[in-house]
Amino acid sequence: MATLIAQGSLGRARSQSLSDRLAPVTIQERDVIERLRSLIRDVPDFPRPGIVFKDITLLLGDRTAFAAAVSALAQPYRDRDVEIVAGIESRGFILGGAVADRLGAGFALVRKEGRLPSTRISQSYTLEYGEAVVEMHADAIQPGQRVLIVDDLLATGGTAGAAAALVDRLGGDIVGFAFLIELSALGGSAALGGRPYTALLRTNGDGGIA
Numbered sequence: 001m002a003t004l005i006a007q008g009s010l011g012r013a014r015s016q017s018l019s020d021r022l023a024p025v026t027i028q029e030r031d032v033i034e035r036l037r038s039l040i041r042d043v044p045d046f047p048r049p050g051i052v053f054k055d056i057t058l059l060l061g062d063r064t065a066f067a068a069a070v071s072a073l074a075q076p077y078r079d080r081d082v083e084i085v086a087g088i089e090s091r092g093f094i095l096g097g098a099v100a101d102r103l104g105a106g107f108a109l110v111r112k113e114g115r116l117p118s119t120r121i122s123q124s125y126t127l128e129y130g131e132a133v134v135e136m137h138a139d140a141i142q143p144g145q146r147v148l149i150v151d152d153l154l155a156t157g158g159t160a161g162a163a164a165a166l167v168d169r170l171g172g173d174i175v176g177f178a179f180l181i182e183l184s185a186l187g188g189s190a191a192l193g194g195r196p197y198t199a200l201l202r203t204n205g206d207g208g209i210a
């Protein structure tokens with residue numbers, strides 16, 4: 001099982017999902033895609049009316065699917081000398097911690113405002129309505145460290161973009177971003193600064209996972 005990063009023209013990164021590769025992939029890969037897709041539950045109008053929440057708790061609770069998802073998230077970065085994974089609260093902690101273990105990397109926390117105990121740096125970003133803030137400990141990443149940013153889902157890209165800004169400010173070298181799901185229609189990859197990213201599953205136009 002593998003996911004690949006495809007670099008587009010002009011150095012702009014674009015992701016390739018497992019499902020993009022259906023034609024050349026093996027039956028085993030197709031099974032993995034199906035298994036992951038079947039374990040992601042759409043919850044309409046959560047946490048607010050109009051939002052279809054992608055609930056991954058069934059996937060996390062399935063030992064085979066969880067292991068397969070973690071392997072697939074880590075795979076493209078195995079030879080990229082990732083020294084530390086920056087996981088975004090809260091599902092990025094679960095996936096990112098497991099990915100860090102697979103890659104032999106450390107783990108750094110990107111948390112919501114006010115939750116980190118020691119000296120921290122903050123980054124605000126725009127939400128659909130209003131603003132949000134994410135923070136990291138000022139000593140979470142050393143200058144020059146190679147960093148992979150992990151979260152469960154890429155929507156507008158605001159959260160991942162803010163996490164990247166924190167890593168940049170600490171002097172980290174961002175190797176890429178790994179997501180389980182990309183809500184493609186929202187164009188969130190534009191917030192990733194043209195850096196490589198991977199998504200295991202993408203939503204199609206009607207919000208279903210392709």
Ligand code: AMP
Nearest residue numbers: 052053054153154155156157158159188
């Ligand atoms: P965004 O900053 O818009 O890219 O949103 C990404 C962050 O919000 C991630 O940490 C996701 O966990 C969460 N998120 C946004 N939209 C959804 C959704 N439809 N289902 C589940 N999580 C979501």
